[in-house]
Amino acid sequence: MKPSMLAAIDVGSNAIRFLISNVEELSPDKPVKKNAYLRIPIRLGTDVFLYGAISEQKQAAFVDAMIGVAHIMRAYGVDHYRICATSAMRDAANGQDIMNLVREKTGLRIDIISGLEEAQILFNANALTRYTDVDSALYVDVGGGSTEVVALRDGKLQEAFSFQLGTVRILANAVNPAERERFATEMRRLGETYAPECVIASGGNINKVSKLLEKRDGKPVGAPELRALYKDLLALPLEGRMEKYGLNAYRADVIVPALDIFLGVVDMSGAKQLVIPKIGLVDGIIRHMWLNADSLEDRACPVLPH
The missing domain is CATH 3.30.420.40 (ATPase, nucleotide binding domain)
Incomplete structure (x- = not known):
């Protein structure tokens, strides 16, 4: 039993x-x-x-x-x-x-x-099955210390990467420039290799974005609306983000670098939209x-x- x-x-x-x-x-x-x-x-x-x-x-x-x-x-x-x-x-x-x-x-x-074990726990446990019915997708989890990226084709894992690129690490100015370049290089290559239809986005910050944009039942988020929210948040001081969007202090600072990472994935891979299943580790x-x-x-x- x-x-x-x-x-x-x-x-x-x-x-x-x-x-x-x-x-x-x-x-x-x-x-x-x-x-x-x-x-x-x-x-x-x-x-x-x-x-x-x-x-x-x-x-x-x-x-x-x-x-x-x-x-x-x-x-x-x-x-x-x-x-x-x-x-x-x-x-x-x-x-x-x-x-x-x-x-x-x-x-x-x-x-x-x-980071790779983290991504595999989700994938191997079949937590993403309902979101992988497209021909090709990237699963991206943005955390405080690292970002995990998994390339999916026909619902099967093709490649997996972990980058020392996370929201808290960015705020601490502790990201190695070479790691940023590796991230950009791999995102472009994954875009050319798999032509992902969407990004399956994971993490506390993107879950909050889904709520802010009122996306229910896994409704996709288009790149333009994600970029508009990012620009608005970036222009506001910390207190302004908390007041306008009802964010807690622990969310108001990290949400901006998180959106920057997700937009980087979208821009460099060519994916047009994000699906946010609100599934975490x-x-x-x-x-x-x-x-x-x-x-x-x-x-x-x-x-x-x-």
Whole structure:
């Protein structure tokens, strides 16, 4: 019998996302059920991309957050969990020490995954099936520390890339010019090779864009309307973005570099529109756990140490 109450935690560069889902069945046409969802705005990436390590203040906040996560999982009766950490924790000089401290305080195990693993979790878990019925598409996930790009043809993965180009990294002026050039070169090549009909866009910022543009049920976003929103946001100060568009402070700064990246993909690949399924890494982790239930023996919800 498969475990039903599952928890997924995405430790990103811009925030921590925590999803609990009581899974009875999975369908590519239906989103993962959200019994509980929490976004914790701890921005680990700023410290890492500027100084190479996570500060004591952020470290303490992160450990507190993980203790809270452990308590919430126990309260919900979570059977199994998986925590995936991406760019910031991967690049931090003290990342392993912090993960060891979390294990000591909570019993929780954190997996550091690569950008390519991140994209594959979503793809292999069939989370994108309903959005890949075009001949060719690019799946693009823009995070705080990196951007993942997957080329799809006839619904099958052809190539996958991870670029050290993310919103928090851009705001910290920590992007290597050579990486920007690699990104541009590959986007043009993917455009010439696959002629993508659309970009399947993922990430918290593009999900917010979908809401701002009132795009429901996966309705496509055209490049002109995306560009118009980008120009308007770019022209506004931070407070102006918050006032006009109702953005939180943690969203108002990163949404502009995110749109810049997505527009770069559209312009260089030749794709005309974006489809925004509002599916993130936590959704993929839940699906991946459900589909690979036999490998969850060491992911049972731990008893908190005293």
